[in-house]
Amino acid sequence: MRQSLHVGLTVAGAALAVTLGQCVPSVCAGKMPQAVGEDVLAMILGDARLVFSDAMMGKAEEYFHGGVRDVVCEHGLGTPHEEPDRHAAGEHGLEHAGAAAGTDFWGWLNGQIHVQEDRHIEGEDVRELLPWLWAACRSAPQSIRAYETTAFVLAHMTKRPADAVRLLEEGIVKNPDNASLEISLGELLLQSFHDLPRAERAFEAACRKCRAADGPEGAPDRVLKVKALFYLGYLAKQRGDLARARECLSQAEQLAPDDAGTRDLKRMLQEK
Amino acid sequence: MSVRLRQLGALICLSVLELYRRKDLFVVFVLAAVILLPLAFFAPFGVTGAGRYVNELALLLVWLFSIVIGLGTSARLFPPEFESRTIYPMLAKPVARGTVLLGKYSGALAASLLALAVFYLAYGLLTGFRQGVWFPPVLWQAFALHTGFLVIVTALGLLGSLLLTASANVTLCGLLIVGMLSFGQRLAALAATQTVPGKWVLYVIHWVGPHLEFFDLRQRLVHEWPPIGWGVCAAVLAYAACYAAACLALSGLIFKKKRF
Numbered sequence: 001m002r003q004s005l006h007v008g009l010t011v012a013g014a015a016l017a018v019t020l021g022q023c024v025p026s027v028c029a030g031k032m033p034q035a036v037g038e039d040v041l042a043m044i045l046g047d048a049r050l051v052f053s054d055a056m057m058g059k060a061e062e063y064f065h066g067g068v069r070d071v072v073c074e075h076g077l078g079t080p081h082e083e084p085d086r087h088a089a090g091e092h093g094l095e096h097a098g099a100a101a102g103t104d105f106w107g108w109l110n111g112q113i114h115v116q117e118d119r120h121i122e123g124e125d126v127r128e129l130l131p132w133l134w135a136a137c138r139s140a141p142q143s144i145r146a147y148e149t150t151a152f153v154l155a156h157m158t159k160r161p162a163d164a165v166r167l168l169e170e171g172i173v174k175n176p177d178n179a180s181l182e183i184s185l186g187e188l189l190l191q192s193f194h195d196l197p198r199a200e201r202a203f204e205a206a207c208r209k210c211r212a213a214d215g216p217e218g219a220p221d222r223v224l225k226v227k228a229l230f231y232l233g234y235l236a237k238q239r240g241d242l243a244r245a246r247e248c249l250s251q252a253e254q255l256a257p258d259d260a261g262t263r264d265l266k267r268m269l270q271e272k
Numbered sequence: 273m274s275v276r277l278r279q280l281g282a283l284i285c286l287s288v289l290e291l292y293r294r295k296d297l298f299v300v301f302v303l304a305a306v307i308l309l310p311l312a313f314f315a316p317f318g319v320t321g322a323g324r325y326v327n328e329l330a331l332l333l334v335w336l337f338s339i340v341i342g343l344g345t346s347a348r349l350f351p352p353e354f355e356s357r358t359i360y361p362m363l364a365k366p367v368a369r370g371t372v373l374l375g376k377y378s379g380a381l382a383a384s385l386l387a388l389a390v391f392y393l394a395y396g397l398l399t400g401f402r403q404g405v406w407f408p409p410v411l412w413q414a415f416a417l418h419t420g421f422l423v424i425v426t427a428l429g430l431l432g433s434l435l436l437t438a439s440a441n442v443t444l445c446g447l448l449i450v451g452m453l454s455f456g457q458r459l460a461a462l463a464a465t466q467t468v469p470g471k472w473v474l475y476v477i478h479w480v481g482p483h484l485e486f487f488d489l490r491q492r493l494v495h496e497w498p499p500i501g502w503g504v505c506a507a508v509l510a511y512a513a514c515y516a517a518a519c520l521a522l523s524g525l526i527f528k529k530k531r532f
Binding site for chain 1: 314316317318319321322323324325334410434456457460461478483485489491492494495500501503507508
């Protein structure tokens, strides 16, 4: 009798909890303590997600260099990589091995056991970077670097530009005020798909999002805006709209007359 | 001599049986399967074929579980015997103190190595089925060096079990192992940047501390680098043997003078 009462109370309690769990959020909509749109991971980890995302990016970088950590190399992940053979031959490795040999015996032994060479990942092996980059993007959707690097790897290293576009669009949805992602999207649409109208829309959106304030704090946005204006001028010239191209140049000159983008746009408009 | 060997054999059997009784192996296998199986089928951005991250996580788990089993087995060798006073009947059998020490150490090492062999067999089968590469030479080297790692860890655990309680021993040895695995390679460079006396403390740790990072071949295994020279492999194993012998000698000295 007592046992069946316990069972009945447990079932009733569970049913009540489920009912309240379903009703309370809809009844008290807007008054709940949780921030709208935040998932459980975001609420638990907060800004620590950025640290985790950076760690994942570091892991991808390590994989890019063949598992070697803290390598000093001019070719980082997400930068154009034109001379793979020089690195595949282990040019940096000789420098590292030489450094290790000059130290104590334990250092020498460590140099023999742990690989010191820098061998860049190439070809089919590039897909080995993707799990870490995926984790970097998913763990911190506010990490612009993660989105841009992953898009670069997808588009240029694994030859999957459509996936890169989808990823950048997702990044833009999650970071609606960011101009850098719009520029990356525009560049990708221009270079990989030659989709000029969509690319132009992306560069225009980037221009709108740049808040190029005066002074040093506005410098990064000024650089981004000049970059977007360069592309807008280039696209305008492509379709023969020279008035629009000159307007872009004049805006760029007002913002940063000495910027490389401004100079390039000026040179391009002077050419026939 | 044969009596001593029989006594040693009995002590080794006891340790292996204890590992089987505690079901540690079963638990770590289930845990590894729960972590690795979903990851093995994961296709980031719809791209399949990436396998190094699974290998890396699998090896990380192998290292973690081998430390847990090796340290857990060796750190509990003597404190329960001292607390429950079962050390008296054991020494009154009569079994020489040296035989008890060697038997306990060999037992803990045998149990740890048995678990390690099972882990590496599972890893070899996993990579064989996924990548079609069956037990490459670098995997054998990784296993050989990992045994060297356990030779040192169990010797350290045994030494600590004569001086500390089991929990304190596990904590201190755990810190030492993680510290050396993380910073062992950079100790000399770190010491060079410090001022006195921190500099000398780091140099002493560098020269006297157990360089457990020598035994870690995960980077070569995961990123498909060629194996190390067999001479280097032998030198590292000799280092493990010497370090463990020194720990055992010190343990023998402490155990000989120990008053219960």
